[in-house]
Amino acid sequence: MYADLLNALPNVFAWTNFAAVIIGVIAGIVVGAMPGLSATMAISVLVPFTFGLEPLVALGLMAGIYNGAMYGGAIPAVLLRIPGTPAAVATTFDGYPMAQKGEGGFALQVAVVSSALGGIASAFALMLLAPPLSRVTLLFGPSEVFWVAVFGLASIIFLLGGNPIKGLISACFGVFVSVIGSDPIYGNDRFTFGQLEMLDGINIVILLVGLYALPPVIDLLETPLKTDGVNSSKLGTESIWKALPRMKGFGMTWLRGSFIGIWIGILPGAGGSMAAFMSYNEARRTSKTPETWGEGEPEGVAAAEVANNADTASALIPALTLGIPGTAVAAVMLGGLLVHGLQPGPMLFRDNPDIVFGFMWQFLFGAILLVLLGGSLATNSFARLLNLPRPLLGSVIIVLMLIGVYSIHGRMFDVYLMLGFGAIGWVMDRLKFPLPPVVLGLILGGFAEENLRLALRIGRGDPMVLFQNTTSLILVALTIAVIVGPTLKKRFVDGRKKA
Amino acid sequence: MLKLMHKTALVGAMILTAGAALAEYPERPIEVIVGYSAGGGTDVMARTAAPFIERYLGEDASIVVKNMPGASGQIGVTEVANADPDGYTLGTFNLPGMMARTIDREADYDRDSFTYLANVVNDPNVIVTSTGSGLDTLDKLIAEATENPFAVTVGMSSLGGDDHFALIKLQNATETEFTIVPFKGSAPARTALLGGHVAMGILNISEVAEFQDQLNVLGVATQERSPFAPDLPTFQEQGLDLVNGSMRGFVAPAGLPEDIQAKLMDAFSQLSSDQEFLDAMAATANPVEVVTGEEFKQLTSDLYDLAEGVWETTPWN
Structure with missing residues (x-):
């Protein structure tokens, strides 16, 4: 198998194949940076065109876009507090405060280096460990996956800080949105009001753009004359070589974030946003100075960005070996593979080693190229945006939002939905309800429901089926730890203070 | 006067275009609506077939595949049913799914809404069990299901699909639950089988071809053995009358002009004898079985009756 890996390498360097990766990364950064355009959408638009292309050209484009977009999402997250992709939500926590302090340039450099490292770690996991890691995926049946989703939701509610009750209400709203559409088992319509457009549920991008992009735009337009705290002259961009030494303490965070990202990637469904939250929570929990987190801690950006790129290639492990994609992006990439007659499964590695291993190399190079292509050039060009007068900047963002949301399915219905979510997001923002639990609630809620119901069917209605094996029990224990942990810790600290 | 002239001109124009259509259909691109997203099985079938159909229709023919995913294909197929029957809008058609949707939901189309061109793919069902279940023959499986009703868990892709109908047929034939x-x-579903989370699965042969070593494949629901797995016995060979599968083909709106219908039908029927097309379909794991025109319509009708029968006894939602 490792011989196949090396044999596939020369073909990757054929200029068309390599150019495809470069174009893909650039396109991915741009797409990721636009609120409303996501890697999933870019790749699904691309798939029909790849029919006429050589497989490695097509796959190189996809690998590049995936890697590029996972970083690109960080750009508006840092500069405007608008995550460009769902996976960049956690990047806003510290990235935006950094930008407000005039450290936006450094934040983006941390993001690009972390993204590249995460992507590289993930590509190596895919290249070297795909078959053994796919066996890990098999351990996760419906009841285990249900607990993963519950664990993810509990983490976001209780570990994010702030008021857990408000977090819970936000998460419930997200879970409610996940219920809209046809029932995952029986297919009955739920809360669709007879609209065919809502049968497939609410697309995550519609919710994300509405919740996250509209409120900041309203803010921008509310005070059109206020000069912005952030502009490119204050961005504080410096050469990447000067920035690197300032990141030398991030080793542990990068390592941990990569592990979390790879791990979440091989589990079906959760994806980059959950990976980024988990990594952020873990890094903050183990930090010596947790109080600086959320106020512009560069390590927070590193934790989020390393993890959301570390799930890219690893999400393809179950996709290539079992045909079940770990993320929505991996799902559309699977379509791109099928188009070229590449059927996922154990035979894939044997029948088409050139293409499969070539694709893996392309992931690796895509990640490395991020540093070069996503470095100061891209950062500076996007930062210019912030020099625009506020009304103009706000209008540009609104146009991008409308185009992005419309282009998901090509229908106005989604645009109205997005505006509705925007209004809700604005109210929630004013009332200080946290928005990240809504996003994760939508992503994980549907997942939790479907798998709970499948598990109960397997157990023929007996809830004990949820506690029947070690993997489930470990996840239950982790969930309980997440819920009671912060309270216990607080008691413990208070107790010590008194004594 | 002006109105009359206008009308005459309009009629004249209509006669002209009709004449042109008669003479040289197709004179502009033909749109094929796929009710699923790009890269799915149905999409791959449409895109693989498109260049061949273009070739059979003549030099100037061009086909544009348009994806309209959503609501398990219902959005796309409704669009086809409501399109002008001028031969410039065709669509993909999945069985039994498209008929089942007219039973389990309010649908804006029925079996009479289409001109049936050709069914192209017939992907037969297989019954598989996980290696850990110990149920490695059909007899053992049926014995277990007879002894312990409801004890065998069956993973499948959805209710109201071909897998579900195959299971209903199995249950009726063997009086099991x-x-x-x-x-x-x-x-x-296949992953849950590999992990041993469910005991049995009903899938399609193209979906298990790559996984034959890791699962027990008990048989295939065809009349004759499938070229995809020539060693795999049919259920009929094993004394169980079970023939079922998932089908994908092409339809046009009802009321297609006869000459255009004939031209299209002729083009689609050439698919079955084109080795280049068969090879391309084999590469994407699509078992080809071309059924055209009236036969295809009859097939759809039969599947509708089956789905309705199932719905009356065991509605799935």
Whole structure:
């Protein structure tokens, strides 16, 4: 198998194949940076065109876009507090405060280096460990996956800080949105009001753009004359070589974030946003100075960005070996593979080693190229945006939002939905309800429901089926730890203070 | 006067275009609406077939595949049913799904809404069991299901699909009861089987071809053995009358002009004898079985009756 890996390498360097990766990364950064355009959408638009292309050209484009977009999402997250992709939500926590302090340039450099490292770690996991890691995926049946989703939701509610009750209400709203559409088992319509457009549920991008992009735009337009705290002259961009030494303490965070990202990637469904939250929570929990987190801690950006790129290639492990994609992006990439007659499964590695291993190399190079292509050039060009007068900047963002949301399915219905979510997001923002639990609630809620119901069917209605094996029990224990942990810790600290 | 002239001109123009259509259909691009997203099985079929159909229709023919995913294909197929029957809008058609949707939901189309061109793919069902279940023959499986009703869990891709109908046929033929676990799609169902989370699965042969070493494949629901797995016995060989599968083909709106219909039908029927097309379909794991025109319509009708019968006794939602 490792011989196949090396044999596939020369073909990757054929200029068309390599150019495809470069174009893909650039396109991915741009797409990721636009609120409303996501890697999933870019790749699904691309798939029909790849029919006429050589497989490695097509796959190189996809690998590049995936890697590029996972970083690109960080750009508006840092500069405007608008995550460009769902996976960049956690990047806003510290990235935006950094930008407000005039450290936006450094934040983006941390993001690009972390993204590249995460992507590289993930590509190596895919290249070297795909078959053994796919066996890990098999351990996760419906009841285990249900607990993963519950664990993810509990983490976001209780570990994010702030008021857990408000977090819970936000998460419930997200879970409610996940219920809209046809029932995952029986297919009955739920809360669709007879609209065919809502049968497939609410697309995550519609919710994300509405919740996250509209409120900041309203803010921008509310005070059109206020000069912005952030502009490119204050961005504080410096050469990447000067920035690197300032990141030398991030080793542990990068390592941990990569592990979390790879791990979440091989589990079906959760994806980059959950990976980024988990990594952020873990890094903050183990930090010596947790109080600086959320106020512009560069390590927070590193934790989020390393993890959301570390799930890219690893999400393809179950996709290539079992045909079940770990993320929505991996799902559309699977379509791109099928188009070229590449059927996922154990035979894939044997029948088409050139293409499969070539694709893996392309992931690796895509990640490395991020540093070069996503470095100061891209950062500076996007930062210019912030020099625009506020009304103009706000209008540009609104146009991008409308185009992005419309282009998901090509229908106005989604645009109205997005505006509705925007209004809700604005109210929630004013009332200080946290928005990240809504996003994760939508992503994980549907997942939790479907798998709970499948598990109960397997157990023929007996809830004990949820506690029947070690993997489930470990996840239950982790969930309980997440819920009671912060309270216990607080008691413990208070107790010590008194004594 | 002006109105009359206008009318005459309009009629004249209509006669002209009709004449042109008669003479040289197709004179502009033909749109094929696929009710699923790009890269799915139905989409791959449409895109693989498109260049061949273009070739059969003549030099100037061009086909544009348009994806309109959503509501398990219902959005796309409704669009086809409501399109002008001028031969410039065709669509893909999945069985039994498209008929089942007219039973389990309010649908804006029925079996009479289409001109049936050709069914191209027939992907037969297979019954598989996980290696850990110990149920490695059909007899053992049926014995277990007879002794312990509902004890065998069956993973499948959805309710109201071909897998579900195959299970209903199996239950009726053997007087057994199984516990249905409908996953979202066949890949998660297959993964649950590989992991031993469900005991048995009903899938399609193209979906298990790559996994034959890791699962027990008990038989295939065809009349004759499938070229995809020539060593795999049919259920009929094993004394069980079970023939079922998932079908994909092409339809046009009802009321297609006869000459255009004939031209299209002629083009689609050439697919079955084109080795280049058969090879391309084999590469994407699509078992080809071309059925055209009236036969295809009859097939659809039969499947509708089956689905309705199932719905009356065991509605799935």
